[in-house]
Amino acid sequence: MFGLRAWPTPIVKPLWPFMIGSALTFAGVWKLQNVALQSEEARNDPKNPFAKTAKSGGH
Amino acid sequence: MINNNFFINSPLEQFEVTPFIKFNAPILGDFNLSLTNLGLYALITVFLVLGLHIVANNSHSLIPSKWSIALESAYASIHAMVRDQIGPNNEIYTPFIYSLFFFVVIANLNGNIPYGFTVTTSIMVAIGLSVMIFLGVTVLGLSIHGVHFFAYFIPSGTPLGLVPLLVLIELISYLARAVSLGVRLFANMVAGHTLLKILSTFLAQLFTASILVAVVTLIPFAVFVALIGLEIAVSLIQAYVFCVLTCSYIKDAIELH
Amino acid sequence: MPQLQAFYFVNQITFALVALFTITYVMSVYVLPYFVQLFVTRVYITKL
Numbered sequence: 001m002f003g004l005r006a007w008p009t010p011i012v013k014p015l016w017p018f019m020i021g022s023a024l025t026f027a028g029v030w031k032l033q034n035v036a037l038q039s040e041e042a043r044n045d046p047k048n049p050f051a052k053t054a055k056s057g058g059h
Numbered sequence: 060m061i062n063n064n065f066f067i068n069s070p071l072e073q074f075e076v077t078p079f080i081k082f083n084a085p086i087l088g089d090f091n092l093s094l095t096n097l098g099l100y101a102l103i104t105v106f107l108v109l110g111l112h113i114v115a116n117n118s119h120s121l122i123p124s125k126w127s128i129a130l131e132s133a134y135a136s137i138h139a140m141v142r143d144q145i146g147p148n149n150e151i152y153t154p155f156i157y158s159l160f161f162f163v164v165i166a167n168l169n170g171n172i173p174y175g176f177t178v179t180t181s182i183m184v185a186i187g188l189s190v191m192i193f194l195g196v197t198v199l200g201l202s203i204h205g206v207h208f209f210a211y212f213i214p215s216g217t218p219l220g221l222v223p224l225l226v227l228i229e230l231i232s233y234l235a236r237a238v239s240l241g242v243r244l245f246a247n248m249v250a251g252h253t254l255l256k257i258l259s260t261f262l263a264q265l266f267t268a269s270i271l272v273a274v275v276t277l278i279p280f281a282v283f284v285a286l287i288g289l290e291i292a293v294s295l296i297q298a299y300v301f302c303v304l305t306c307s308y309i310k311d312a313i314e315l316h
Numbered sequence: 317m318p319q320l321q322a323f324y325f326v327n328q329i330t331f332a333l334v335a336l337f338t339i340t341y342v343m344s345v346y347v348l349p350y351f352v353q354l355f356v357t358r359v360y361i362t363k364l
Contacts, residue, residue: 071317072318075318076318076324078324093324095324097328098328098331102335105335116350119353121354121361134351153348155344158340158343158344159336162336181328184328184329187328187332188332191333
């Protein structure tokens, strides 16, 4: 592909701590987003993309 | 008269993440799959990095062309940096550091193009990357050394009475690494772009005022052009500093100083 | 400050991590071994 062949470089062997780190970071950001979305000012913000789904779920 | 056809509310508005294609199905809770301007610029960065390496490929010829000299020297510099920082038998981290360097440098340079969005000006990207690297380095150190990893926090040769205080100080400075790496990148990019936005707004109003004011404005405009040069240099230097510090943290985890 | 009140936190970190790991994978499998082969070939030709 594009004149380059695929070499069997080890990817998981050096990078597995960073994959675990990115999974932990992703989980932390998800929890942070959930906490931030429950707050008061997020509900009234016109740019909130989850306002419609939350309102339709409430009604 | 000054004729403002558009409203500029704040110089920080350029950092807002706005969606282009909204995709708001409530799958998995609040998972938002929309294509935002940050997502578009992340994809542009991937495309540019990979495209640069494919176009500058030189088809396996041994004599380098102009493009491939630049890439080969970049590879040699980063390989030398990894070898000097982490050690010659740990060169296996070179692809990760190389990819990190090119991702940050092309993402920063994308923002220097007028009206381009800098991916690293968002907190989640800059500090998320540094938290990921911090957690990865800690996991790496714990997996290699086990419980002996915590001996890193006691520098050799301290008197026994000072050990609790010193452990506390070392622990706090170790935890601060997670945030400081990302905040350094984030603050440099945000400060530079905010300054450029404020100055360019003023200069645009001055240039469109009258012909005499427009000619006199050329002097502050020269300062503005110098600041753009500084921004480009800061983009490159911040990417380099990010990678050097990442290598240093990996070395600390492997070899426990 | 618009970076703090964004509702796209998960979106941002997903795109950033996916972009970084895509670049890392393609580099380590396709691009960087090409450079290694080039440098090693030059050493073989000149030194052996």
